Amino acid sequence: MPSADNRFTRRFGLLTPIAAAPMAFASGGELAAAGAKAGALGMVGGAYGDRDWTAREYTSAVKLLSDDEAAVARLGCGFITWRMEQDRSALDWLLDQDHTPAAIMLSFGDPTEVAKPITVRGIPLICQIQTIAQLPQAVEAGACVIVAQGGEAGGHGMNALDGRSTFTLVPEVADWLAAHAPDVQLLAAGGIADGRGLAAALMLGADGALVGSRLWASEESLATAAAIDTAIAADGDGSARSKVFDILREKDWPAEYDFRALRNAIHREGEERIADLEADPAAAIADYKAGVATGDFTRAHVTVGEGTGLIRSSASAGEIIRTIDAEARRLLGEA
Numbered sequence: 001m002p003s004a005d006n007r008f009t010r011r012f013g014l015l016t017p018i019a020a021a022p023m024a025f026a027s028g029g030e031l032a033a034a035g036a037k038a039g040a041l042g043m044v045g046g047a048y049g050d051r052d053w054t055a056r057e058y059t060s061a062v063k064l065l066s067d068d069e070a071a072v073a074r075l076g077c078g079f080i081t082w083r084m085e086q087d088r089s090a091l092d093w094l095l096d097q098d099h100t101p102a103a104i105m106l107s108f109g110d111p112t113e114v115a116k117p118i119t120v121r122g123i124p125l126i127c128q129i130q131t132i133a134q135l136p137q138a139v140e141a142g143a144c145v146i147v148a149q150g151g152e153a154g155g156h157g158m159n160a161l162d163g164r165s166t167f168t169l170v171p172e173v174a175d176w177l178a179a180h181a182p183d184v185q186l187l188a189a190g191g192i193a194d195g196r197g198l199a200a201a202l203m204l205g206a207d208g209a210l211v212g213s214r215l216w217a218s219e220e221s222l223a224t225a226a227a228i229d230t231a232i233a234a235d236g237d238g239s240a241r242s243k244v245f246d247i248l249r250e251k252d253w254p255a256e257y258d259f260r261a262l263r264n265a266i267h268r269e270g271e272e273r274i275a276d277l278e279a280d281p282a283a284a285i286a287d288y289k290a291g292v293a294t295g296d297f298t299r300a301h302v303t304v305g306e307g308t309g310l311i312r313s314s315a316s317a318g319e320i321i322r323t324i325d326a327e328a329r330r331l332l333g334e335a
């Protein structure tokens, strides 16, 4: 039987085998600090690498944890790999700080080059992958933790043609790591929103779980209360993966990745005509922007994954993490 106290919690000084995902526009300093305070690995969502934003939010997290040495040692940051290839200033800023991050996570793209300044400093590197094909490259880049992300996940992930589900990807990655890189640890991501999910992740061979959507809907998240209420009202059928919101947000993502969010009216209008939308997006972008400006979630995006159907209320990040941990331990017979 796997245990919730394991090599992942020991390696990072955690009280629970949970990492709070680095989520663009959601995981600011407050959420990352709350995650670390609750005993998880707390990650600031450095995302697209806005240097000023990253500096502000990371500094605020360090400050919020300044009276708690154990918690501040659980603070890390995540970036989008392909964006770092274009502009590394936020990562460089982070690497210059007195506070050494507990880990730096890279997602979406070949980590080989971007990882070098991280691993050369001995900072633990976490790489998020979506397919078996990406695994050897991440291990060779120096990852000490692999996040296997299934298509259920909120936000960006592998498109439907190439993507995998968490339930099969995690044990397959676990087997590969056991055979080729047994010291590299594994987190499951995608659809883990309660203790059942965490216990299942451990049973599938992961050392822990990276939780995104469930913590996106926390009191410390930068998501608005209205967006969180919209997600709470949705069930798990209500999200979809496509390029619609990347086109509407004018984000230039590599072709293999797309984006899961609630499948609202503007999504349904765009999903059947992606090529047209790409060719002539102006009217739809204006419509989308009007939705964002007025908080109209039939047109603005709500970034949650299939786990939205398991989110029934908002709560503090600490309460969410403690509840997931306690339920998983009960299921594992560790209560």
Ligand SMILES: Cc1cc2nc3c(=O)[nH]c(=O)nc-3n(C[C@H](O)[C@H](O)[C@H](O)COP(=O)(O)O)c2cc1C
Residues within 6 Å of the ligand: 021, 022, 023, 024, 026, 045, 046, 047, 048, 078, 079, 080, 106, 107, 128, 149, 152, 153, 154, 155, 156, 189, 190, 191, 192, 193, 210, 211, 212, 213, 214, 216, 303, 304, 305, 306, 307
């Ligand atoms: C709102 C939101 C923003 C995200 N932004 C990022 C990001 O900037 N970088 C990243 O590596 N992953 C990002 N992700 C994906 C998470 O790292 C993680 O894989 C995912 O949330 C796990 O699935 P779940 O949402 O079902 O928990 C984001 C996810 C969400 C929900």
